Amino acid sequence: MTAPMTAAGRPVAAAAAKSVAVVLKDIVQEYPAHSGAVTRVIDRVTLSFEQPGINMLLGPSGCGKSTLLHMLGGVRPMGVKTPTSGSVMIDGVECHGAHDDSVMVFQRYANRPDLSVFDNVAFPFRLKLWKSREPEAEWRQRVTDLLKAVGLADKAGLRPAQLSGGQNQRVALARALVLRPKILLMDEPFGALDAQTREEMQQLLIDLYQSWPCLVVFVTHDVTEALLLGDRVIVLSGQPARVADDFLIGEPRPRAAAWQRSAAAQGLEERILAQLHASPGKGQVRVSI
């Protein structure tokens, strides 16, 4: 699948990811706790995503959002059966493990310190799965284009330690998009960045999404971020996580500061905070403005 490119080297919107249907049905997740008891982290969560769009999974810290995201990606970090019950269906097929439709971006960017920026973005093509799928000339071109798109074209030869935190996260984003995923899973990707860098990265995500509209599921505990980026905001309650609210935002991106201060935006913020305060459980959310 070779997508046509614009003059700027980005795939044109016409080459967007094929739409994908992702359905989470009656997801329950339990972890064994002390003395044989179990802790329920996620309680009967049912969600479906069909259109390309940016979906924000908003909830207090430690509520199980990341666990949900790992399920979508088919990653099982803890060696515990996930989900305990319920199913994850991607295009009608039940997802049992790692699959090729989604790529994840983490808060702790997993860039290899011994490789250059270019080789970090090209990392997936070191793996058998992707090496056989794309000819080298094709993926090299893609890496070059993406480095340009994330603003690191002149940093291709540097090592991660020579970059700032924001630049490292740009590398991680480029590495995710180099595979042209149908689903982009983001696990609090900008949570560790300072406020100014976070704003730059949010803008970058909006730009990248416009050139590659796919299904984005973005986990955050930042209410402001959710309202700034989301086509849809799904509010999860504290542990055990349940869907407390789920609504769409029609305002086109980028959302101006004026909109963020508008009555409509303020109303949404109050609505979210009210839902979170009403639900029991611990954990915190952040409001940046």
Place this chain on the structure above:
Amino acid sequence: MGEFWNPYAPPDPQRRRLLGVGSVLAVLLLWSAVAASGLVSQTRLPAPWDVVSAFAYLAWNDGHSMLLTATLWSGGRLLVAGLLVIIIGIPIGIVMGAAPQINAALSPLVDPFRSAPVVALLPILVMWMGIGESMKIAFLFIGAVVYLIPMVRDAIQAVPQSYWIGARDLGATPWECIRQAVVPMAMPRIADAVIVAFSVMWTYITVAEYVNAREGLGQLIQNARRFSAWDQVFAGIIVIIALALLTYRLMIWLKRRLYPWETQQ
């Protein structure tokens, strides 16, 4: 004096060197004073100048250098044992770190040997392997590998899980995750384990050469002891310490060359 009891305020390099050289000189001075005063008999404590002349004698006498020959033999044994430690120990440590079940099975066989009296193994090795070179190399190998394997295992387990998850998510096979994401991250600490292994082997070299060595620094010391040539014993010990230090410096330099990113992290 305000900065004296402050662990976070190291002296500048020049001052640090001055203090280090100063304390070594102070010990040499004390040693010379004791030797010159005649308080301790020469048979118990050779004077520093006796050690220096013994060193000169060992370094060049009668057309050949006993010290060089001995160093080459000991260094050669150490190098062979070290290569075996690297070739055998590192893969075992990686496999133990990468698969908790292998670790559960092997760690009871490896970990206790860290505190086992490895020296007590020597007679057993002699019984099994005779008194030739293979016994000496096997002894050095065992002495070092029991330190290296747990260190390599710990290096693997210390790699943040995010690297593993990230590679797994990109569709890496489990083995690709280990090889492409975890091991490269662990390499600097694995290099540290190799450095420790070589230090351990230098401390064991005299023991390894205790039985039937015709050549080597251990044999040289052993031989000198037999004739109560304490000045030569001292010279031999100092040479071993110097060689161990040189090996250490060389390997640290090599590690920095190979993994420059570690110090930048």
